[in-house]
Amino acid sequence: MGIKYEKQRSDVRIIAVFILPLSFFLLSIGLIFWPPQFIKCVAEDHFKALVGVPISFLLSLMLVLVLKQDEKPIDIKFFSLTFSGFAGEVVLWAICFLSIAWSINFLWN
Numbered sequence: 001m002g003i004k005y006e007k008q009r010s011d012v013r014i015i016a017v018f019i020l021p022l023s024f025f026l027l028s029i030g031l032i033f034w035p036p037q038f039i040k041c042v043a044e045d046h047f048k049a050l051v052g053v054p055i056s057f058l059l060s061l062m063l064v065l066v067l068k069q070d071e072k073p074i075d076i077k078f079f080s081l082t083f084s085g086f087a088g089e090v091v092l093w094a095i096c097f098l099s100i101a102w103s104i105n106f107l108w109n
Contacts, residue, residue, distance in 0.1 A: 048108050055104070063092075063096050067092070068089060
């Protein structure tokens with residue numbers, strides 16, 4: 001059981017290591033080819049989404065990774081549902097992400 005769980009954790013780290021730089025690379029390529037007026041218009045109209053969603057993503061990821069320093073898998077019990085192991089980490093991340101994104105939206109207005 002421990003080997004399978006460690007493989008799942010390493011897969012998540014590999015995905016995070018490759019997806020984050022790839023997204024920054026694609027963003028930089030997009031900034032090169034889009035006209036500056038379009039970028040300025042989008043940045044002014046949707047600043048909450050441009051700043052709030054990535055910050056929510058990173059904060060919730062950091063929270064899950066900090067809480068995962070223990071060797072035991074994260075178990076979440078919600079009413080009659082039980083999430084353990086990797087599913088517990090995903091559910092915890094989703095709850096953190098949605099709550100941080102909602103609070104940014106709520107406090108921004």
